[in-house]
Amino acid sequence: MIMLSVNWPHVWMVTLLGFCLVLCLLFVLIFILQLLGFLMKEKPAKQAAAPAREAVADILPKEAATAKSGDAATTAAIAMALHLFYNGIHDEEPTKVTIKKVERRYSPWNSKLYGINNLHR
Amino acid sequence: MGDIIEFFKGMGFMNIEWRQAVMLCISFFLLYLAIHKKYEPLLLLPIAFGMLLTNLPGSGMFHSELWTAFLDSSNPAYHSYGTIMREGGLLDILYIGVKAGVYPCLIFMGVGAMTDFGPLIANPKSLLLGAAAQLGIFLTFLMANSIGPLLESIGASADVIANWGFSEAQAGSIGIIGGADGPTSIFLTSKLAPELLGPIAIAAYSYMALVPVIQPPIMRALTSKQERSIKMKQLRSVSKTEKIVFPIAITTIVALILPDAAPLIGCLMLGNLAKECGVVDRLSKTMQNELMNIVVIFLGLTVGATATWTSFLNIQTILILLMGILAFSCGTAGGILLAKLMNLFLKEKINPLIGSAGVSAVPMAARVSQTVGQEEDPSNFLLMHAMGPNVAGVIGSAVAAGILLTMLG
Numbered sequence: 001m002i003m004l005s006v007n008w009p010h011v012w013m014v015t016l017l018g019f020c021l022v023l024c025l026l027f028v029l030i031f032i033l034q035l036l037g038f039l040m041k042e043k044p045a046k047q048a049a050a051p052a053r054e055a056v057a058d059i060l061p062k063e064a065a066t067a068k069s070g071d072a073a074t075t076a077a078i079a080m081a082l083h084l085f086y087n088g089i090h091d092e093e094p095t096k097v098t099i100k101k102v103e104r105r106y107s108p109w110n111s112k113l114y115g116i117n118n119l120h121r
Numbered sequence: 122m123g124d125i126i127e128f129f130k131g132m133g134f135m136n137i138e139w140r141q142a143v144m145l146c147i148s149f150f151l152l153y154l155a156i157h158k159k160y161e162p163l164l165l166l167p168i169a170f171g172m173l174l175t176n177l178p179g180s181g182m183f184h185s186e187l188w189t190a191f192l193d194s195s196n197p198a199y200h201s202y203g204t205i206m207r208e209g210g211l212l213d214i215l216y217i218g219v220k221a222g223v224y225p226c227l228i229f230m231g232v233g234a235m236t237d238f239g240p241l242i243a244n245p246k247s248l249l250l251g252a253a254a255q256l257g258i259f260l261t262f263l264m265a266n267s268i269g270p271l272l273e274s275i276g277a278s279a280d281v282i283a284n285w286g287f288s289e290a291q292a293g294s295i296g297i298i299g300g301a302d303g304p305t306s307i308f309l310t311s312k313l314a315p316e317l318l319g320p321i322a323i324a325a326y327s328y329m330a331l332v333p334v335i336q337p338p339i340m341r342a343l344t345s346k347q348e349r350s351i352k353m354k355q356l357r358s359v360s361k362t363e364k365i366v367f368p369i370a371i372t373t374i375v376a377l378i379l380p381d382a383a384p385l386i387g388c389l390m391l392g393n394l395a396k397e398c399g400v401v402d403r404l405s406k407t408m409q410n411e412l413m414n415i416v417v418i419f420l421g422l423t424v425g426a427t428a429t430w431t432s433f434l435n436i437q438t439i440l441i442l443l444m445g446i447l448a449f450s451c452g453t454a455g456g457i458l459l460a461k462l463m464n465l466f467l468k469e470k471i472n473p474l475i476g477s478a479g480v481s482a483v484p485m486a487a488r489v490s491q492t493v494g495q496e497e498d499p500s501n502f503l504l505m506h507a508m509g510p511n512v513a514g515v516i517g518s519a520v521a522a523g524i525l526l527t528m529l530g
Contacts, residue, residue, distance in 0.1 A: 011266045011289060018524045019259045025378055025520055026252040026513070032370055033245035040363050 136178040140430040148172040160330035164303060164421050168323060171425020183212040183426040216423040219311050224420040225304035226388040231413030233392025234405050240509040242363050243356040251513025253459035254479030255521045257299030257452030261444050265292035285436055290314050293525040295441055298325045299448025300518030301482040307424060308385060309522045313529055319428030320438040324445035332485045336453050336477050340493050343457045344473050349497040351472040353506045368394040375520065382523025452480040456510060478507040481514035
């Protein structure tokens with residue numbers, strides 16, 4: 001049997017306080033994540049970007065190298081250049097189709113099998 | 122001759138009740154949904170098969186009466202796992218893992234090992250969307266509680282009210298369906314209202330599979346064409362150190378604030394730490410594959426086994442299914458509305474469609490955000506942005522479960 005009476009003050013408390021607690025707890029986590037991002041983001045990004053920026057400056061024209069890293073057009077130009085560059089490298093293949101001849105040589109280890117498989121010859 | 126008669130008398134065909142036959146048909150239908158329609162087959166298939174096994178007369182694999190005695194403080198078998206081991210069948214023994222809350226936590230470990238929290242770390246505001254999507258849980262809790270008084274007000278008999286109404290603990294278990302998180306639903310229900318485990322697990326997994334059907338109409342109704350076309354800035358890259366510190370920090374803070382959420386959050390974050398630290402690849406792979414698969418089989422089979430005709434074929438199951446869909450819809454709406462509210466204050470606008478992904482159901486809900494967004498603008502890629510609220514929803518629903526357990530347990 002289920003209890004019929006409902007303790008409304010408790011139900012409302014669970015509903016409102018429960019939802020507010022979820023929001024508050026995740027708010028705290030947002031603050032911590034932002035703090036974490038602030039503490040860890042900057043330094044490694046600068047250190048890692050420096051040699052890469054120098055390497056790009058050697059290859060690309062001045063305008064592209066000095067553009068902001070978030071510039072979508074620059075990214076697209078670099079991607080296109082890499083695509084064209086790597087597509088250019090391709091093995092030259094002879095356009096002849098060949099069929100390799102498979103020859104079964106006799107061996108005492110498979111003589112019986114060889115004989116059975118070649119009955120139709 | 123007597124032996125032959127005894128044999129025929131012992132056959133399941135001679136002992137089957139019509140309600141058991143109905144349950145067998147339901148299990149066949151669920152098997153069809155899992156195999157042919159591919160609705161969450163990894164869990165729906167074992168659940169449906171567990172339901173089939175438990176409703177076969179005379180199979181003796183699961184004894185619901187043993188578990189009723191297990192919960193009855195006046196019974197000598199109260200909280201006696203020894204009685205279960207001695208008198209129970211195969212599924213009774215496996216069910217101990219559900220009862221003790223072991224399987225959902227182990228599944229969370231595997232989920233953590235497969236989840237990339239990078240989009241969430243890159244955009245911590247996603248956590249708010251994940252929290253808002255838990256609105257469905259609490260609204261449904263309120264609604265489930267009000268069924269009894271509502272029936273009373275229209276003059277229903279005491280019997281009807283007793284059979285149709287829900288206690289506070291049961292209402293909390295029904296509400297958690299809105300979290301769209303199977304293991305969390307099972308974890309909370311096994312603690313608060315084990316008698317409803319079968320219908321709640323089936324409702325949770327069925328609706329998770331139906332996310333692409335349930336969410337898009339709500340998303341379109343609550344957003345304008347212009348809002349759906351908002352393009353979001355690319356997420357920043359996240360360093361490995363951040364990814365390693367994240368699970369440790371989340372576990373420590375959440376467990377210190379809300380100890381009841383520690384088993385779920387702790388296991389989720391342990392799995393994630395194993396994946397991100399890169400020094401325990403063997404453990405990470407085991408959590409993602411072997412452990413996860415074994416536990417999914419045990420969990421699915423045993424949860425399905427609780428769906429006997431006595432616990433399933435009643436009006437409460439229908440009410441649970443109805444309120445489950447409402448919980449899902451409210452959660453979806455909560456995430457979208459909060460995203461719209463945030464847009465009033467934010468300089469860089471967010472696409473409200475990613476708010477709906479806050480209901481967990483990883484990664485299906487995020488994929489739905491992407492699909493609906495691309496209907497307006499095919500060049501708009503929302504998937505990674507939606508993954509933030511999506512994984513935040515997993516944390517949010519585990520936190521909500523912890524709160525309900527603290528307040529109602």
